[in-house]
Amino acid sequence: xxxxxxxxxxxxxxxxxxxxxxxxxxxxxxxxxxxxxxxxxxxxxxxxxxxxxxxxxxxxxxxxxxxxxxxxxxxxxxxxxxxxxxxxxxxxxxxxxxxxxxxxxxxxxxxxxxxxxxxxxxxxxxxxxxxxxxxxxxxxxxxxxxxxxxxxxxxxxxxxxxxxxxxxxxxxxxxxxxxxxxxxxxxxxxxxxxxxxxxxxxxxxxxxxxxxxxxxxxxxxxxxxxxxxxxxxxxxxxxxxxxxxxxxxxxxxxxxxxxxxxxxxxxxxxxxxxxxxxxxxxxxxxxxxxxxxxxxxxxxxxxxxxxxxxxxxxxxxxxxxxxxxxxxxxxxxxxxxxxxxxxxxxxxxxxxxxxxxxxxxxxxxxxxxxxxxxxxxxxxxxxxxxxxxxxxxxxxxxxxxxxxxxxxxxxxxxx
Amino acid sequence: xxxxxxxxxxxxxxxxxxxxxxxxxxxxxxxxxxxxxxxxxxxxxxxxxxxxxxxxxxxxxxxxxxxxxxxxxxxxxxxxxxxxxxxxxxxxxxxxxxxxxxxxxxxxxxxxxxxxxxxxxxxxxxxxxxxxxxxxxxxxxxxxxxxxxxxxxxxxxxxxxxxxxxxxxxxxxxxxxxxxxxxxxxxxxxxxxxxxxxxxxxxxxxxxxxxxxxxxxxxxxxxxxxxxxxxxxxxxxxxxxxxxxxxxxxxxxxxxxxxxxxxxxxxxxxxxxxxxxxxxxxxxxxxxxxxxxxxxxxxxxxxxxxxxxxxxxxxxxxxxxxxxxxxxxxxxxxxxxxxxxxxxxxxxxxxxxxxxxxxxxxxxxxxxxxxxxxxxxxxxxxxxxxxxxxxxxxxxxxxxxxxxxxxxxxxxxxx
Numbered sequence: 001x002x003x004x005x006x007x008x009x010x011x012x013x014x015x016x017x018x019x020x021x022x023x024x025x026x027x028x029x030x031x032x033x034x035x036x037x038x039x040x041x042x043x044x045x046x047x048x049x050x051x052x053x054x055x056x057x058x059x060x061x062x063x064x065x066x067x068x069x070x071x072x073x074x075x076x077x078x079x080x081x082x083x084x085x086x087x088x089x090x091x092x093x094x095x096x097x098x099x100x101x102x103x104x105x106x107x108x109x110x111x112x113x114x115x116x117x118x119x120x121x122x123x124x125x126x127x128x129x130x131x132x133x134x135x136x137x138x139x140x141x142x143x144x145x146x147x148x149x150x151x152x153x154x155x156x157x158x159x160x161x162x163x164x165x166x167x168x169x170x171x172x173x174x175x176x177x178x179x180x181x182x183x184x185x186x187x188x189x190x191x192x193x194x195x196x197x198x199x200x201x202x203x204x205x206x207x208x209x210x211x212x213x214x215x216x217x218x219x220x221x222x223x224x225x226x227x228x229x230x231x232x233x234x235x236x237x238x239x240x241x242x243x244x245x246x247x248x249x250x251x252x253x254x255x256x257x258x259x260x261x262x263x264x265x266x267x268x269x270x271x272x273x274x275x276x277x278x279x280x281x282x283x284x285x286x287x288x289x290x291x292x293x294x295x296x297x298x299x300x301x302x303x304x305x306x307x308x309x310x311x312x313x314x315x316x317x318x319x320x321x322x323x324x325x326x327x328x329x330x331x332x333x334x335x336x337x338x339x340x341x342x343x344x345x346x347x348x349x350x351x352x353x354x355x356x357x358x359x360x361x362x363x364x365x366x367x368x369x370x371x372x373x374x375x376x377x378x379x380x381x382x383x384x385x386x387x388x389x390x391x392x393x394x395x396x397x398x399x400x401x402x403x404x405x406x407x408x409x410x411x412x413x414x415x
Numbered sequence: 416x417x418x419x420x421x422x423x424x425x426x427x428x429x430x431x432x433x434x435x436x437x438x439x440x441x442x443x444x445x446x447x448x449x450x451x452x453x454x455x456x457x458x459x460x461x462x463x464x465x466x467x468x469x470x471x472x473x474x475x476x477x478x479x480x481x482x483x484x485x486x487x488x489x490x491x492x493x494x495x496x497x498x499x500x501x502x503x504x505x506x507x508x509x510x511x512x513x514x515x516x517x518x519x520x521x522x523x524x525x526x527x528x529x530x531x532x533x534x535x536x537x538x539x540x541x542x543x544x545x546x547x548x549x550x551x552x553x554x555x556x557x558x559x560x561x562x563x564x565x566x567x568x569x570x571x572x573x574x575x576x577x578x579x580x581x582x583x584x585x586x587x588x589x590x591x592x593x594x595x596x597x598x599x600x601x602x603x604x605x606x607x608x609x610x611x612x613x614x615x616x617x618x619x620x621x622x623x624x625x626x627x628x629x630x631x632x633x634x635x636x637x638x639x640x641x642x643x644x645x646x647x648x649x650x651x652x653x654x655x656x657x658x659x660x661x662x663x664x665x666x667x668x669x670x671x672x673x674x675x676x677x678x679x680x681x682x683x684x685x686x687x688x689x690x691x692x693x694x695x696x697x698x699x700x701x702x703x704x705x706x707x708x709x710x711x712x713x714x715x716x717x718x719x720x721x722x723x724x725x726x727x728x729x730x731x732x733x734x735x736x737x738x739x740x741x742x743x744x745x746x747x748x749x750x751x752x753x754x755x756x757x758x759x760x761x762x763x764x765x766x767x768x769x770x771x772x773x774x775x776x777x778x779x780x781x782x783x784x785x786x787x788x789x790x791x792x793x794x795x796x797x798x799x800x801x802x803x804x805x806x807x808x809x810x811x812x813x814x815x816x817x818x819x820x821x822x823x824x825x826x827x828x829x830x
Contacts (some may be wrong), residue, residue: 012438012441012454013441013451013452013453013454014441014442014445014451015438015439015440015441015442015443015444015445016442016623016625017438018433018434018435018438019433019434019437019438019454020433022434022456023427023430023432023433023434024430025430026427026428026429026430027429027430028430029430030429030430036428036429037428037457037458037460037463038428038455038456038457038463038467039427039428039434039455039456040453040454040455040456041437041453041454041455042452042453043452045452048452048453052453178429188485188486188487189485189486189487189526189528189529190526192486192487192488192528193526193528196488208425208489209487209489210426210431211485211567219426219429219431221429274717276696278703279700279703280696280699280700280702280703280704280708280712280715281691281695281696281697281698281699281700281703281715281717282696282697282700283696284695284696284717285694285695285696285697285700285808287695288693288694288695288696288717288719288808289695289804289805289808291770291771291772291804293695293719294719294720297695297719298719298720298722298723299716299717299718299719299720299723299727300695300696300716300717300719301714301715301716301717301727302689302696302699302703302714302715302716302717303714304703304708304709304712304713304714304715305709305713305714307713308713308714308757312714312716312756342723355706356706357706384520384521386517386545386546387545387546387569388546388573389704389706390704391546391569393700393703393704
């Protein structure tokens with residue numbers, strides 16, 4: 001069964017707002033086992049909206065329209081739907097009395113434009129709106145189902161979940177279950193190459209790779225009505241991916257890398273301190289983002305200047321002068337010293353050149369050194385990143401998280 | 416001139432990600448005076464993508480496709496575009512050497528799938544990607560213009576702004592000029608109320624308010640081909656807004672608040688040190704985000720635990736015990752002490768309860784204290800924020816920037 005979403009609103013075409021409704025409905029339809037092939041955004045324009053509705057009716061079984069149910073002359077969604085289906089608009093008595101009550105309870109009398117909202121196409125069913133005055137609409141026509149929902153998410157979402165989802169659930173013959181396997185330390189193309197033969201032979205579940213900042217995700221999706229059977233199929237596909245990718249996988253649990261690391265530190269009862277330079281607090285912040293971080297994170301020092309590296313972290317000026325702040329020896333000392341100052345199990349340090357200025361032939365923009373002191377073993381890593389200042393800083397933070405994860409899992413060799 | 420956006424990616428249809436690219440491009444096209452009637456989202460499916468491309472080519476002059484330029488077999492955007500236009504794919508030598516360099520500089524040899532990215536439709540022009548390996552594509556066909564852009568926003572946006580915008584600008588017949596006036600310290604509805612009569616009487620330029628995190632923006636947009644005349648109209652509208660909003664405006668220059676602050680500090684030759692707790696490095700990071708931050712930012716301490724506030728910042732244990740870490744006296748001492756330790760002109764401190772746990776009746780989740788020590792004057796501020804942990808942390812960072820801005824502009828009274 002195929003669904004389609006049409007988002008109506010000139011404000012979407014002007015870029016004034018993000019289309020969060022389309023995303024929400026896509027997620028919902030996926031869970032209901034409805035295939036979605038298209039999302040369309042169209043303005044409050046009768047001709048173009050008519051075209052979009054007719055096209056959707058030809059190629060999809062369920063058409064969901066959002067937006068354009070308001071009281072003003074701009075709002076033409078249900079008028080256009082009715083016209084496209086050659087249906088009249090008729091007054092829905094129940095909607096009328098709900099609108100009247102709504103205004104009277106606020107001490108105002110409803111205007112003519114408000115009562116416009118109580119009109120629905122003939123043969124349609126009005127769907128009650130608990131959070132506003134525009135009723136939704138459910139119309140069956142030529143074996144296709146059309147739903148109109150209000151644009152404001154706080155009206156649209158409860159209406160969908162409480163009233164429309166059960167209707168679709170009844171007619172949907174398949175359910176979809178999915179799982180995301182997340183990897184670090186490997187690029188998308190390399191990862192896909194390693195398991196291409198697994199991906200190719202799969203039809204249900206399907207497996208698809210996605211590149212994220214410093215990560216690769218594999219999404220396994222299965223169409224299957226029986227939940228236990230679905231989980232078994234997901235497990236099988238995951239096991240097969242693990243044969244080739246085990247060492248890169250950090251979660252199959254929809255968690256972010258920083259959450260996985262904080263949990264790992266909590267489980268191992270380890271504490272952490274941080275000395276960062278170029279990332280300027282971003283690494284510490286990614287740890288403190290996680291609820292419960294106070295159990296593992298003790299303190300951080302953002303030593304941005306030479307003086308600061310010397311005074312707060314005790315890096316000798318002659319080392320800074322001779323080797324530069326972005327060097328293996330400096331990050332080693334930073335990691336060791338922050339750990340000693342903070343009396344933690346782990347000290348991690350990051351120093352790099354994030355640009356746009358400050359690069360040289362031997363130390364170009366994008367060069368990053370990092371070190372981890374973990375129970376007196378020192379681990380170091382050098383990476384070279386591309387992009388603008390902020391991209392390098394974000395990417396460095398992610399790479400440092402990956403490095404810490406691998407050290408905690410004994411996947412790195414000490415210095 | 417009519418434009419159209421086609422976003423390619425099954426992850427959009429599954430609701431895995433929000434379509435921020437479509438919004439960004441819509442805003443850009445609006446500014447360029449290009450009318451946009453449709454946005455379409457379609458999966459990585461050859462038949463349906465072909466249909467979308469052909470349909471768009473019939474009804475629009477400029478078709479912008481995003482996504483599906485990656486190295487894996489899933490990524491079929493340019494292959495499908497080429498096929499729909501009956502064109503072969505040919506190897507673009509320059510793109511090939513850029514990809515080779517990219518991998519070699521990382522000490523890896525590029526795989527076959529990576530070189531796939533260097534193929535472009537014949538007669539097309541490859542558009543250089545400064546932040547990734549997938550080049551963009553510009554193809555003219557039957558008087559229509561087709562652009563393919565990579566899906567990751569950090570690759571797509573600079574490519575659009577630096578290389579595609581100038582192409583479209585040349586052929587667009589109406590020019591649109593706009594200016595954004597940015598405000599802090601006032602809410603959207605209050606700000607809109609103050610200037611509603613100005614907004615209502617404007618037709619060209621138009622003025623629209625937007626709410627942002629802790630900020631309000633007014634966007635002034637004028638349709639006018641003569642640049643000097645356009646600038647005059649923008650100036651007039653801005654002047655009129657300033658009559659009512661002057662004290663809240665921090666820029667009319669498309670800069671972010673952190674950029675404005677770093678520039679202000681540089682102009683005044685002031686240095687800054689930071690002691691933060693709940694924001695966990697996010698405030699320091701927002702300063703270090705800005706190019707040239709090394710001239711003003713000396714160091715930061717992320718004192719997350721009581722011990723850390725005591726040992727690194729010298730806050731007395733009895734004060735911490737009796738007043739709690741989230742209190743006016745503690746942030747005052749933190750600001751003063753970080754300034755003394757760092758020998759800077761300004762010390763700023765932040766301490767708050769970001770949840771989900773840790774709140775009490777008198778000190779609920781969302782309570783934040785901050786202080787600024789500026790040349791021996793102490794300024795303090797208490798705020799109460801709503802939202803989840805991350806939202807509170809981001810919002811706190813923004814509010815601290817606003818606070819610092821107002822102190823630097825003598826809009827706050829010392830303690």
